[in-house]
Amino acid sequence: MEKIITLNDVTKEFKVLNRKEGLRGSIKDLFSRDYNIVRAVCNISMEVSRGEIVGYLGPNGAGKSTTIKMMTGVLEPTSGEILVNGMVPYIKRTQNAQNIGVVFGQRSQLWWALPVIESFNILKDIYQVSDRNYSDMMELYTSLVDIEDILHKPVRQLSLGQRTLSDILAAFLHNPSTVFLDEPTIGLDVSMKGKIRKLVKALNKEKNTTVILTTHDMGDVDALCRRIVIIDKGSLLYDNDIENLKGFFGSYRTVKVRLGREAEELTKENLKRLANELQQKLLDTHPEVNSLTAISNESWIDVLVHEDEIDIMKVVNSIQEHYKIYDLKLEEISTESVIRKIYEGEMQ
Numbered sequence: 001m002e003k004i005i006t007l008n009d010v011t012k013e014f015k016v017l018n019r020k021e022g023l024r025g026s027i028k029d030l031f032s033r034d035y036n037i038v039r040a041v042c043n044i045s046m047e048v049s050r051g052e053i054v055g056y057l058g059p060n061g062a063g064k065s066t067t068i069k070m071m072t073g074v075l076e077p078t079s080g081e082i083l084v085n086g087m088v089p090y091i092k093r094t095q096n097a098q099n100i101g102v103v104f105g106q107r108s109q110l111w112w113a114l115p116v117i118e119s120f121n122i123l124k125d126i127y128q129v130s131d132r133n134y135s136d137m138m139e140l141y142t143s144l145v146d147i148e149d150i151l152h153k154p155v156r157q158l159s160l161g162q163r164t165l166s167d168i169l170a171a172f173l174h175n176p177s178t179v180f181l182d183e184p185t186i187g188l189d190v191s192m193k194g195k196i197r198k199l200v201k202a203l204n205k206e207k208n209t210t211v212i213l214t215t216h217d218m219g220d221v222d223a224l225c226r227r228i229v230i231i232d233k234g235s236l237l238y239d240n241d242i243e244n245l246k247g248f249f250g251s252y253r254t255v256k257v258r259l260g261r262e263a264e265e266l267t268k269e270n271l272k273r274l275a276n277e278l279q280q281k282l283l284d285t286h287p288e289v290n291s292l293t294a295i296s297n298e299s300w301i302d303v304l305v306h307e308d309e310i311d312i313m314k315v316v317n318s319i320q321e322h323y324k325i326y327d328l329k330l331e332e333i334s335t336e337s338v339i340r341k342i343y344e345g346e347m348q
């Protein structure tokens with residue numbers, strides 16, 4: 001299969017000034033060169049083929065956006081090689097831009113004061129899209145989403161969802177080989193998320209566009225990605241089919257409990273606190289087990305149990321020693337809980 005993106009041992013370091021406190025400190029900063037090196041991306045290698053949708057996942061600060069910025073040519077890697085469409089992105093920035101589209105969630109690339117259609121016209125000129133290709137694309141867009149309402153409104157009058165939708169359409173407009181979507185559904189309501197997933201899926205299928213997607217929303221991942229790449233603290237943790245994820249992380253199961261009738265009325269924060277408290281109690285009771293994790297989930301608390309380490313009934317008994325269990329379910333671990341566990345920094 002045609003390789004669209006290749007990363008070979010890519011590392012990105014940032015030099016950040018070690019700031020000193022107060023005015024005296026600021027003056028000292030002017031003279032001393034006291035730097036810290038932050039390794040945002042650490043020896044990452046991967047290849048992406050034409051037409052793939054890759055979920056690029058990891059906790060906050062893992063290095064996802066930094067990787068995307070390197071692939072789009074905004075940042076130069078400290079070491080290692082990147083090829084996108086056969087070019088080194090930061091050297092051939094302009095040419096690379098012809099072949100990619102980018103959406104950074106919540107930061108629009110469209111002209112604020114202009115109606116969306118005007119922005120599209122400008123992009124058509126910038127990317128030298130032929131009249132024919134442009135009208136074909138607009139026809140495709142019209143068949144996929146209801147854009148009539150949006151097209152003639154200035155961007156600043158659009159809702160966040162409409163703006164994101166417009167941004168995505170803008171990113172695909174010149175039919176690039178690859179589109180990078182960095183947290184595109186952040187802050188959107190469920191129905192808008194659904195629309196955006198459908199749109200991205202359809203465009204990927206129709207145009208065979210490669211999509212690199214970062215998101216915190218497992219619904220996005222489930223709807224769009226067969227392959228996921230997980231990074232943590234800059235390093236690659238997992239790169240495979242989403243189906244293999246469970247096998248990779250071992251035989252986990254989830255004990256879902258509802259502690260007391262009031263659970264439904266607890267605020268998110270209080271439920272989270274209760275989950276933390278439960279986790280601490282379980283860890284105190286079973287100091288030999290280090291994989292027990294309790295996470296609040298809707299009105300439930302999910303306790304992840306690694307069955308190679310401890311029997312599931314032992315865990316249930318221990319919960320019962322400390323709390324009245326109002327309701328209980330056992331589940332195979334879901335992809336979502338595996339990833340949430342990683343996101344919460346529990347998986348080392």
Ligand SMILES: Nc1ncnc2c1ncn2[C@@H]1O[C@H](COP(=O)(O)OP(=O)(O)O)[C@@H](O)[C@H]1O
Pocket residue numbers: 014015016038039040058059060061062063064065066067
């Ligand atoms: N321009 C920068 N200067 C210094 N540090 C940065 C810069 N950009 C990102 N970082 C640091 O690099 C790490 C990875 O950041 P980022 O790629 O934004 O993570 P993610 O998108 O996965 O949340 C973080 O520790 C962040 O603070």
Ligand SMILES: [Mg+2]
Pocket residue numbers: 064065066182
């Ligand atoms: Mg980011």
